[in-house]
Amino acid sequence: MSEGRLVIGTRRYSSWSLRGWLPVRLAGLDVEEVVIPLAGGATPAIKAATPSGMVPFLLHRGARVWESLAIAEYCAEFLPALWPADAPARAQARAIAAEMHAGFREMRLAMPMSLFRTGAGTGRTPGALADIARIDALWRAALAASGGPFLFGAAFGNADAMYAPVVCRFLTYQPDLSAPARAYCDAVRAHPLVSEWYSLAAQEPAAWHLAKYEAPG
Numbered sequence: 056m057s058e059g060r061l062v063i064g065t066r067r068y069s070s071w072s073l074r075g076w077l078p079v080r081l082a083g084l085d086v087e088e089v090v091i092p093l094a095g096g097a098t099p100a101i102k103a104a105t106p107s108g109m110v111p112f113l114l115h116r117g118a119r120v121w122e123s124l125a126i127a128e129y130c131a132e133f134l135p136a137l138w139p140a141d142a143p144a145r146a147q148a149r150a151i152a153a154e155m156h157a158g159f160r161e162m163r164l165a166m167p168m169s170l171f172r173t174g175a176g177t178g179r180t181p182g183a184l185a186d187i188a189r190i191d192a193l194w195r196a197a198l199a200a201s202g203g204p205f206l207f208g209a210a211f212g213n214a215d216a217m218y219a220p221v222v223c224r225f226l227t228y229q230p231d232l233s234a235p236a237r238a239y240c241d242a243v244r245a246h247p248l249v250s251e252w253y254s255l256a257a258q259e260p261a262a263w264h265l266a267k268y269e270a271p272g
Contacts, residue, residue, distance in 0.1 A: 059086045059115035063105050064093040066256035070168040070220030073109030073252060074123035077216035078137060080248050081110040084115055092263040113206035124156045127213040137213040144200070148207050151193050155217045162186035166224045169268040170256050175229040184230070190221060191236045198235050204242035211246050213214050219243055 059077050063072035079086060091100050094213065097108035105112035106121055114119040121130045131137040139145045159181025166174070197206040197214070208213045223244040225232065234239070243249055 057087045059084070059113065059118075061086045061114075062089045062091060062101075062110055062133050063111040064091055064101070065265075066090070066252055067170045068093055068265065068268055069270065070163075070223070071108060071109070072111045072121050073168075073223070074217055075113065075126040076252065077211075077219060077248055078127040078213055081211065081216070082130035082134040084113075084133065086113070086115055090259075095264070095265070107108050107160060109138065112226060122156075124152060124217070126257060127216060135148075136210060137216075138154050139207045139212070144207055147197065149211065151197065152205070152217040152223065153216045154193070155221070159186040159190065159221075162190070162221075162224070166228045166230075167219050167258055167268055168223055170223055170253060172227050172269060173271045174227045178228045179230065183266060187225075187230050187232075190218070191233050192241050194218070195233055195235045198239060203235075206239070211243075211248075215243060215246075218243040219249055222249075236249060 061084075063069060063074065063076055066072065089104065090105060091098070091110065093101075093110075102108040103108060106119060106124075108174050109121065109122060111121070111126060115129075118129065120126050127137065139148050141253040161180060165180045165183035166178040194206065198204075206218070207209050222240045225236075225240050226244060
């Protein structure tokens, strides 16, 4: 019997759900996954299932945790290695994870996550390009310090979980990136859990697809 549940939205679109799901899976929490189709905004079904009216939402051993970054921190209580062991690196990882959680609005608006959309070359608004340049710089600095292939070394951690949906966007929209950033995208996409997410997304019912996110760019 599971120890709780994780409520997420349509996998092909829900970037925040992916950010919550990855730490839960990495930490090995025994929870049931409940997928609620997204339809734009806070739907009655999501409002009924989560305290914030948004996904993801984790219920585990009596703990009620919403917001992806809070879920990541909760999972690190079970698997501390989700953050770097070195204190300065751990502080940097938390800082860039928080910057993702709070920022890059222009990129997120111009390039919504849609895993199987054909969108190469689209969404390149000035604001989105500025956000992408900042993300590329953050990744290059972290990778240069850690040696990669992930942001803080050999293991995929919470910082990578926060940026995994950005990788998904970059794979869809194909913006210009530095060589280290492209290599990082390849490493994240090849991670078994990210591959599993793509596979599960491909199996979702066609009735869940939203035309505005599926149309070619």
